[in-house]
Amino acid sequence: MLAGFAIAASSAGCILTKDLPDPALDIPGGYKAALTKVSDAPPTLDWWRAFRSTELTTLMEEAQRVNLDIAAAVARFRQADAQARITGAALLPTLSGAGSETYSRTSGSSASGLSIGGREVVNYNASLAASYQLDFWGQNRDAAQAAEETAVASRFDREVVALTTLTSVANAYFQVLASQDRIRTAERNIASAERILNAIRDRFKAGTGTDLDVAQQESVVANQRALVPPLRQTLDQNINALATLVSRPPESVRVTGGSLNNIAIPRVTPGLPSELLTQRPDVRRQEAQLAAATANVGSARAQFFPSIQLTGQGGYQSSALSALFQPHAAFFSLVGSATQPIFDGGRILGNFELTQAQQDELLQTYRKTVVQSFADVDNALVAIRQTTIRLRLQRDVVAASLRAFQLSEQQLRAGTADIVTVLNTQQTLFQAEDVLWQAQLARLQAIISLYQALGGGWEPKVERPVDAL
Structure with missing residues (x-):
């Protein structure tokens, strides 16, 4: 009987061949915004x-090891693997064993009312x-294949979560550096504005300045001081974001940071659009x-076709345990059965149309x-x-603004500068320096977006050796 089941299982299969539908995609030969050569090295893992x-x-x-979103994604693909095993179990025969001992005793009374000895019966069954x-x-095989493909999709979903987590870490870290740079610049600008304020006060005391000049410069100083709290708030919030990404409370995270000037600018090669797939x-998900x-x-x-079911049972049954496994016991x-759906109210057809x-x-x-x-890759390349x-133009703006501010300060101390010119040059410089840090941050974020658009790092290509002729 078991041999018959094994033959049936091995001979069963799907007679309907199903291929993936053609997506009819137009794969470009290269990226519109790409400037680098295809032969350049792709991003590393x-x-x-x-x-x-x-x-x-x-x-x-650390984020790769302990991030909770990644851990949850891993648990999801473990669930998908288990579900695939559950679904695939329908492809194999089910086998169960049973054993029993039945003890019974008949009544000792007869129809005439006479009392006779009852009969005790013991029956053994295996x-x-x-x-x-x-x-x-192929119904069960297709269902098992669907579950297996779902498990594969869950693995790629884990990679999507991991890539999103890593780019979030990089963006938050660069936000920390940018906030620190902007805070230092703001504090330096406050010191410059206070230096100008002292010079204007000296002119006012000497009778060459007005109270309006002093009030205007005091407004500049107060405005620069008001810029610092939002920057510190942004700094703390991004440090807390990093703490969440590495699954630690904010109190236990120490981010030294530094400056965006210390960050190297990598050269990222997008490769070919066909490789992106x-x-x-x-x-892939x-x-x-x-x-x-x-x-x-x-x-x-x-489900439109008949369902063919094979069932079998065999064993031994005896009233004596010693004779239970004898041939005569x-x-x-x-039993072989086939069930053909005839009318189900459109359930099978509806399920087919749904799928x-x-x-x-x-x-x-x-x-x-x-x-x-x-489009993501092209957008990232354009952004870079x-x-x-x-960034290059903004550096020119800062250089020119700094020179104008230094000249206006010299003229102020010499008593030949117009206070309006001094106010304009320092405000222009302060704004230009802050915009410079934002421009540096924007370039780094554009590079991160390109890494994300490319799917992170790529496996190194294995070059096949060319046999010598």
Whole structure:
């Protein structure tokens, strides 16, 4: 009997061949905004090391180990693996064993009212039962394949969560550095404004200045001081964000930081758009979900066909334990059945149409994810180029503003400067220096967005050796 089940299990299979639907995508030969050569090295797996910040590297590695979102994603794909095993169990026969001892005693009274001795009966039973649904139409196999593809999608979902976490760590860390730079600049500007205020007060005492001049400069000083609290708030909030990302309370996190000037600017190569399809985890996740939906369509289609079930039971039954396993005590039964749906109120048809619609939805989502991935890379490349240009121009603005401020301060001390000119030059300088730090932060964030658009680091390519002729 067991041999028959094994033969049936090995011969069962899906007679309907299902391939993934063609997404009909237009894959460009290159990125519109790319300037680097394709032969340049792609981003490495530990792409954050290119910024050459030891503290950032430490935070990144810690986040990979202890981040709670990543841990939850790992638990989800473990659930998907278990569900795949549960679903795949339908492909194998079920086997169960049973044993029993039955003791019974008949009544000792007769129909005439006479009392006679009752009869005691002991019966022993040992049996083995097996059942198997012949998966001739592939319903169970398709369901198992759908569960396996869902488990694959869960693994790529973990990669999506990990990439989002790492880019969040990098962005928060650079926000910390930018806040520290802006705070130092604001404090330096406060000192400069107070120096100008003292010079104006000296002119006022000497009778060459007015009380209005003093009040205007006091307003400049107060305005610069008012800029510091929001910057400190941003600093603390980003440190707390880093604490959350590394799963620690804010009180136990110490971020030294430093300056954006100490961060190296990596050169990121986008590669080819066709390579992006195998590198971005969200694209791979959508592809796996589409494969699962396609398998579900096959499983739903198989429900239109008969369900073939094989069941069998065999064992031994005897009233004497010593004779339980004798040949004459053996029994068995084998049943084969087929069930063909005739009328179910449209349930099977509705389920089939539902899975088809779900497959079409995931197909369109997959197409959009691919198209969006190309746009993300181009947007990041444009952002890097434009923020680099902006940073260069802003440095020119700061240099010119600093020279104008220094000249106006010299003229103020010499008594030849117009107070309005002094006010304008210092406010222009203060604003230009603050914008410079924001421009540096924007360029770093653009680089991070490119890493994210590329799917993080890429596995190194293995070059095949060319055999000598």
